[in-house]
Amino acid sequence: MGMQKELQAAIKAILPEVDCVIGWGSGPDPLHGAPLFMRSEDDANRFASGFFAVNNPALFLPEYKGKKVAVVVKGCDARSVGQLLSEGLIKREEVSLIGFPCQGVVDHDKVAAALGEKGEMGEVTAVLEEGDALVLTLRGETVRLNKADVTAEKCMRCQYPNAHIADTFVGEKREPVATADDFADLAVFEAMSLEERQAFWEKEMSRCIRCYACRNACPLCVCRDHCVATSRDPSWLTQADSVKDKLFFQVIHATHLAGRCTGCGECQRACPVGIPVLLLKRSLARSVEKLFAYRAGIDEGTPPLLTFTLEEPTIKERSW
Amino acid sequence: MSVLEGKELRIVGFLCNWCSYGGADTAGVGRFSQPTDLRIVRVPCSGRINPLFIMKALLSGADGVLVSGCHPRDCHYAEGNYYARRRLEVLKGLLPTLGIDPRRFEYTWVSASEGQRWQHVVDTFTQQVHTLGPAKRLPDAPELAALAARLEPLRN
Structure with a gap:
């Protein structure tokens, strides 16, 4: 090395x-x-x-x-x-x-899926990198995995490896x-109808245990102990175990990152129940890139939602 | 129980104090007839509107949300509506990803003298929401839903 x-x-x-x-x-x-x-x-x-x-x-x-x-x-x-x-x-x-x-970098969810019946990730006793392959040792056997098959999604569309x-x-x-980022992951998601998407979030968010790992892993969630999601006054969220509250938390997280999220994917990686929470942030990043030609973390200047211009040529307002 | 039960949808309006709230008042003083689905929340400025207000309303069962402020260049606080315009446009883009029809949310500019225009805005938006019908509600927490079911007989 x-x-x-x-x-x-x-x-x-x-x-x-x-x-x-x-x-x-x-x-x-x-x-x-x-x-x-x-x-x-x-x-x-x-x-x-x-x-x-x-x-x-x-x-x-x-x-x-x-x-x-x-x-x-x-x-x-x-x-x-x-x-x-x-x-x-x-x-x-x-x-x-x-x-x-x-x-x-690796996506552990993909490794776990690739191992399948062969064993758990915790049973792996040694890992060797051989060119494009990973050689894992578990239960006294070796398992060869193709690196490309267990690489994180964000790396598959990486524009800035350096x-x-x-x-x-x-x-x-x-x-x-x-x-360029073609947002192909969003295109796949958007093949679903609005009703299907709502059902999708309902199903995905029902697994959420509100551990807030997504928030804690986020490099741009800087409010820490002052997060509105855990404040009692104003009380944005109740403590009820409802999809509404869980989804609303993700909306808080996503909207607070609008025009700021760099798509590092830590939120999704940190999720212990595998909810694709990055989708919401990707959607906002696409809007911001389209409206304000701004890529968070790359482009210089004030983030677009902290400033304005008198005329917004890219925003089509309601004629009525 | 209102006679409009079932015919009326729930639309929440966030109106700035200086222009649109005045515009709605002008429409009232002028006795312009308007649909009654809209419930208005008065805010100091459209720049005061946290996009989460809109999301909270939509996720809590509102069928539509209308935001209205001063026309660009006319903000009482000089620039509040410019910030609002950007925020609200970005929020509108997020709705389809959540599975919410973006036509359930609109933002517009109405000045205090535009009573007629306010009537038109309310008419058009209410019609638009009625075309979409009632929004699908997210389920309550299981325990709460069970409790609500147990308490239902007591309500009458």
């Missing part, structure tokens, strides 16, 4: 200048990575990038405001950082970014997978 060694060297080089370097280390099992907060060379030796470095380290940056930190970012993570910067939620001079060409803002860039920039 040449890339890993190079990144570790870059981390060690910046360690003396910062309080902490945020990246990834090994997780609870060989299939999972986990965020790693590095403060010493020993910590840096535990750094592990690659296919299992799924977490978005931009999530932790607002908490470190006022301290100088460095963060290792994939392309999508850099978009989140870009958005946090353009909203003034973090300061550029307090954050140092280490970018690298991301080759895509961090677009980086103070240090390690390695050669790679070609993006796609040149």
Whole structure:
């Protein structure tokens, strides 16, 4: 793993200048990575990038405001950082970014589905990457999976594999997978009628346990303890176990991210019951891109919903 | 129980204090006849309208939501309706993804002198919502639904 060694060297080089370097280390099992907060060379030796470095380290940056930190970012993570910067939620001079060409990350739901009858993800004792394949060891057998089959959806349409803002860039920039976002995932969803879509959300949201993992994993949900969803005054949500309240929470999350969501997909990845919550945010991102030609985290300037123009050529108002 | 029970739908209107609420008042003073489905909530400015107001209404069983404010360039607070225009347009785009017909929500601009225009807006929007019919309600929480069923005989 040449890339890993190079990144570790870059981390060690910046360690003396910062309080902490945020990246990834090994997780609870060989299939999972986990965020790693590095403060010493020993910590840096535990750094592990690659296919299992799924977490978005931009999530932790607002908490470190006022301290100088460095963060290792994939392309999508850099978009989140870009958005946090353009909203003034973090300061550029307090954050140092280490970018690298991301080759895509794993989708654990797909791994679990691919394993199927062969066993649970927790039974995997070793994982080897062999070119385009993953070789897993579980129950004393080896299972070969095609990497492309277990790669996250967002990576399949990735336009920004190389961090677009980086103070240090390690390695050669790679070609993006796609040149434009065609929102094909939304097109598939929209093949359903309005009634079917409503039934779809009713069914999906009925599984929701309101753990708010989607909110807590979101790098741009910065209200934290002041989230309107958990406030009693005003009381937007009741504590009833109803689809209405659960769906309304997703609407709160999505509308508060309108024009801000960079599509990192952490909300959906964090969901323990597999609700496709990213769909709502993708829909809003498409509207914002169409109306205001703005891609969150990439385009400079004030986010479109925090500003206006006197004439809005793209908005067709009701004639009556 | 109103005689209009079953014939009337539930439409929620969010009107800015300075223009559209005045416009609705003008329509009333002028005795222009209007459909009675609309229930009006007066807000200081269309810029005060949190898109969640609209979503809360729609998800809680409203059949339609109408937002009306001052014409662009005429906002009492100079720029509230410009922000509203952007927010409301983005929200309208989200409705189909949730399975809600976007025609259940409209926003428009009516000034305080436009009583006639207000009548036209209410007429057109009410008709539009009636064409769509009552909105499908999301189910209540199972326990609450069971409790409501148990309490039903007591209501009479």
